[in-house]
Amino acid sequence: MRHTSTQYPAGPARRTVLAASGGTAAALALAACGAAGGRGTDGGSDDGKPRRGGKLRAAFAGGGANETLDPHLTNLFADAARAKALFDKLADFGSDMSARPRLAESWEPNKTLDRWTVVLREAAWHDGKPVTAADVLHSYRRIADPGRAFRAKASLEAIDLDASRARDDRTVEFRLKRPYAEFPNVLAAFGAYIVQDGTETFGRPIGCGPFRHVSFTPGRSLLTRRFDGYWDGAPHLDELEFTVADEESARINALLGGQVEYAHELNPTTARAHEKSGRVRIVRLRNSAMQGFVMKTDRAPFDDRRVREAFFLIADRRELVDGALSGAGEIGNDLFGKGYRYYAAGIPQRKRDLERARSLLREAGHGGGLTVTLDTSPVATGFVEAAEIFKEQAAEAGVTIEVKVGNADTYWSDTLDSGVLACTRSGTMPIETHISQRLLTDSPTNATKWRHEDFDELYRQAQATADETERTALYERMQRRLHAEGGFLVWGFADWIVATASNVRGVAKDAPANTLDWARFDRVWMA
Incomplete structure (x- = not known):
C-alpha cells in the first residue's frame, strides 16, 4: 500500500466553495493527472508548445473587505484558487477522487492501518528555506486547534497529533486514533495547506506554491509572480492576478472587454450565448456537482422505504438535467460520486416507472394521495x-408537491434538520468522505438522517481492510444498500463552467471544481 509520486507520471451561498451540501465543512480537491504535474488542457490543435511569459488576470466572485490569505480559512472559490497559487498540500485528488502525492513524495501504512509514514519531497519556501516535517506538524496542529474554526479540522479528526512526530526533517509519522485505509484523503483534504512552522499571520505570506505574493487588497485583487524554485517546475506565466467581480455579468463582460483573461463560474445560458462567438473559449468542468433531493428517513412519509423507492421511480432524470441545468450535466443514479474511485458503476441505471411507484405508494397506505412539502x-x-x-x-x-422557497442565507442550516424533502447539491469529495460525513450515525451533516449500525460497521470494516479489492467490495455493498433504500435522490451531476480569452491555453477540461487541476494557473500559458 505504498504510494509514491512515481506512480503518477507528469502528464454556502452560490459563491461559496463547492465542497459540501451547502455551507458545511468538508474535504475536497481533485485533478485529472498525477502528482508530479498533471497537464490536462483544454486541448485543440492550436495549443502548441507552452510559451513562457505574460500576465493572466482571473475574475472570481470575492468575499469583500474581510478577505484573507490565510489558506486555512479558505471558504470561497476565490480563496481556494489564491491558496493554490501561493501554497501547496501534502496531496491532492485526481479526477477519480483518489489522492495523488504533492509535497508528500510517498506514504505508507503499518499493517494495522493506524500509523502512516509520510516522506516529503525536496521543496522550498519562497524565502529559500526547505519544506520540513516541522512545517507539516505545525500546519496540522494549527488547523486542529479546538479554539479555531478551520474547515479542514473535521478531516484531521482521525489523527492523534499529540502522538505524531517528525522522524527527521523529511519524514512524518502520523499516529491515528483508529485504522484508516483512506488516510491519504486527509492529506488531500480541502484547506489542509502546509504553512511555515510558526506562521500565524498572512499579511505578506511566504508560501511554497507556484506563485509568490506581490500585493493584496482584500475584496479587490491579489497580484502574484512566478516562483522559479517551485518543486513541480516554474509556471509559464510571469504574473497572475486575481480580481474580484461578484456578479456573473461583470465577469463575462470583463472578459469580453479585455479586462481579464479568465472568468470563473458562468451559468449554462451565458456559456451557450458565447460558445460559438469565437471571442472566448468555454471550458466545461464535467461532473463538478451532485444535484438531488434529500428525503429524511427518520420521519413520515420517508420513514417508509417503499415511499422512498416510489420517489426514486417518479423522477425523470433527463428532464431534470435538461430543465434545471439547461442540459449542462449528466443524469445520476441515486448515488454520490459518479466516476469516482469506488463508485458502484455496476448497479443498473434506475429508470422512471410510474406504475411501480403508484403500486408502492398504495402498499404504503397512500393510495388516496400523498402531499409533501419540498423545500428549495x-x-x-x-x-x-x-x-x-x-x-x-x-x-x-x-x-x-408543495414547493416552499426558503431564505438563501439560511437555507442549508434550515434544511439540515427541518422538513422532510429538500433540494441539495454537493461538490467533489471522495466517496469515503461523503459516507463518513453524511451517512454514519454520528456524521455531522447527516441530512437524510440515515442511521444504521450495520451500515456503520461496514464503513469501519472498509477502513480496517488493507486489501483494495476487498475494500472495494465493501464500498459496493454500502452503495447497493443506499441505492435500494437510502435518502438521497441523486438525479444529476452538473458541469462547472469557466471561460477564457481566446489566447489562453492549458486550462484543464477534466478537472471538476476544487480539484488539483481546477484553477491550476501554473500550467496555463498565453498563446
Missing part, C-alpha cells in the same frame, strides 16, 4: 427549477 431556494443554480419540474413529475404518480 435560489441558493444554488437550478434549485427552484428542479423543484417545479419534480412537482409536475410527482403529480403524474398522484403525489402533490
Whole structure:
C-alpha cells in the first residue's frame, strides 16, 4: 500500500466553495493527472508548445473587505484558487477522487492501518528555506486547534497529533486514533495547506506554491509572480492576478472587454450565448456537482422505504438535467460520486416507472394521495427549477408537491434538520468522505438522517481492510444498500463552467471544481 509520486507520471451561498451540501465543512480537491504535474488542457490543435511569459488576470466572485490569505480559512472559490497559487498540500485528488502525492513524495501504512509514514519531497519556501516535517506538524496542529474554526479540522479528526512526530526533517509519522485505509484523503483534504512552522499571520505570506505574493487588497485583487524554485517546475506565466467581480455579468463582460483573461463560474445560458462567438473559449468542468433531493428517513412519509423507492421511480432524470441545468450535466443514479474511485458503476441505471411507484405508494397506505412539502431556494443554480419540474413529475404518480422557497442565507442550516424533502447539491469529495460525513450515525451533516449500525460497521470494516479489492467490495455493498433504500435522490451531476480569452491555453477540461487541476494557473500559458 505504498504510494509514491512515481506512480503518477507528469502528464454556502452560490459563491461559496463547492465542497459540501451547502455551507458545511468538508474535504475536497481533485485533478485529472498525477502528482508530479498533471497537464490536462483544454486541448485543440492550436495549443502548441507552452510559451513562457505574460500576465493572466482571473475574475472570481470575492468575499469583500474581510478577505484573507490565510489558506486555512479558505471558504470561497476565490480563496481556494489564491491558496493554490501561493501554497501547496501534502496531496491532492485526481479526477477519480483518489489522492495523488504533492509535497508528500510517498506514504505508507503499518499493517494495522493506524500509523502512516509520510516522506516529503525536496521543496522550498519562497524565502529559500526547505519544506520540513516541522512545517507539516505545525500546519496540522494549527488547523486542529479546538479554539479555531478551520474547515479542514473535521478531516484531521482521525489523527492523534499529540502522538505524531517528525522522524527527521523529511519524514512524518502520523499516529491515528483508529485504522484508516483512506488516510491519504486527509492529506488531500480541502484547506489542509502546509504553512511555515510558526506562521500565524498572512499579511505578506511566504508560501511554497507556484506563485509568490506581490500585493493584496482584500475584496479587490491579489497580484502574484512566478516562483522559479517551485518543486513541480516554474509556471509559464510571469504574473497572475486575481480580481474580484461578484456578479456573473461583470465577469463575462470583463472578459469580453479585455479586462481579464479568465472568468470563473458562468451559468449554462451565458456559456451557450458565447460558445460559438469565437471571442472566448468555454471550458466545461464535467461532473463538478451532485444535484438531488434529500428525503429524511427518520420521519413520515420517508420513514417508509417503499415511499422512498416510489420517489426514486417518479423522477425523470433527463428532464431534470435538461430543465434545471439547461442540459449542462449528466443524469445520476441515486448515488454520490459518479466516476469516482469506488463508485458502484455496476448497479443498473434506475429508470422512471410510474406504475411501480403508484403500486408502492398504495402498499404504503397512500393510495388516496400523498402531499409533501419540498423545500428549495435560489441558493444554488437550478434549485427552484428542479423543484417545479419534480412537482409536475410527482403529480403524474398522484403525489402533490408543495414547493416552499426558503431564505438563501439560511437555507442549508434550515434544511439540515427541518422538513422532510429538500433540494441539495454537493461538490467533489471522495466517496469515503461523503459516507463518513453524511451517512454514519454520528456524521455531522447527516441530512437524510440515515442511521444504521450495520451500515456503520461496514464503513469501519472498509477502513480496517488493507486489501483494495476487498475494500472495494465493501464500498459496493454500502452503495447497493443506499441505492435500494437510502435518502438521497441523486438525479444529476452538473458541469462547472469557466471561460477564457481566446489566447489562453492549458486550462484543464477534466478537472471538476476544487480539484488539483481546477484553477491550476501554473500550467496555463498565453498563446
